[in-house]
Amino acid sequence: MTIRFFRLLACQLLLFACAQARAADGVDVMLARIEVTEDGYRLDARYAFELNRDLEDAIQHGVSLYFTTEVELTRPRWWWTDEQAVSARQSQRIWYDVLLRQYHVSVVGSIKQNFATLDDALFNIRRPSRWLIAPKSGLKPGETYNVTLRMFMDRQFLQKPLQVNAFNNAGWQLGSAKKTFIYRAE
Numbered sequence: 001m002t003i004r005f006f007r008l009l010a011c012q013l014l015l016f017a018c019a020q021a022r023a024a025d026g027v028d029v030m031l032a033r034i035e036v037t038e039d040g041y042r043l044d045a046r047y048a049f050e051l052n053r054d055l056e057d058a059i060q061h062g063v064s065l066y067f068t069t070e071v072e073l074t075r076p077r078w079w080w081t082d083e084q085a086v087s088a089r090q091s092q093r094i095w096y097d098v099l100l101r102q103y104h105v106s107v108v109g110s111i112k113q114n115f116a117t118l119d120d121a122l123f124n125i126r127r128p129s130r131w132l133i134a135p136k137s138g139l140k141p142g143e144t145y146n147v148t149l150r151m152f153m154d155r156q157f158l159q160k161p162l163q164v165n166a167f168n169n170a171g172w173q174l175g176s177a178k179k180t181f182i183y184r185a186e
Contacts (some may be wrong), residue, residue: 027176033071035130041139042130043071043088047151047176049126050064051118054171059103059118064095066108066157067125071133073145073183085145089134091154092125107131107150127159127171139185149179 025118031046051059059065073086091108103121106112107128115121139145154177155166166172 021087027151027174029149029176030180032147032179034133034147034183036136038136040072040132041086041134041185043133043149044130045069045076045128045149047126049174049176051122051174052171054153054169055174057096057119058151062096062098063159063162064093064157066154067092067094067151068154069149069151071126072148073134074148075140075141075143075145082146086134086138088131090128090131091157092128093157097114103169141185143185145183145185147181147183149181151176 027047027049029045030048031044033044035042035044055065067090068089070089071085071086072088074082074084076082092105093108094103094105096103103115103118104112105115105121105124113124115124153172154171155163158166
């Protein structure tokens with residue numbers, strides 16, 4: 001009876017350790033806030049994540065990886081479903097130029113920045129610039145909004161042969177849980 005108990009306990013501890021190791025492979029949202037500027041409302045976010053060996057190897061071989069941040073602001077209504085006020089999405093691309101031996105990061109549709117090391121390039125992705133998610137007229141001052149934020153490696157941007165591997169391989173699935181918080185528009 002005691003041997004069975006200890007085997008069960010060992011299995012539970014092993015499952016717990018595996019779950020913790022799997023959680024370490026994700027993206028943690030360390031900071032998320034909305035700031036008002038003269039242009040409008042900007043998202044300031046910070047992420048914590050590490051690339052696993054498969055993703056690092058892919059970058060070293062010239063594969064571009066895309067990290068997408070999605071933010072949605074909804075205004076709660078007691079008499080109907082929540083009103084979607086803002087829905088914004090921004091993707092960042094990271095790749096390695098084998099000939100120049102440089103890492104590059106760019107917001108899709110923007111100019112690129114060059115980095116000497118992978119850590120420097122990832123720092124730029126983990127701490128993206130504050131980007132405009134809504135114009136000044138996009139939110140009603142004084143109203144309360146529910147903000148939902150998530151960041152993930154966007155596998156849809158990968159080349160088709162890699163997409164098949166990425167959707168079936170857990171090493172290519174990197175993302176955060178949805179972070180929610182309340183924002184009162186100014």
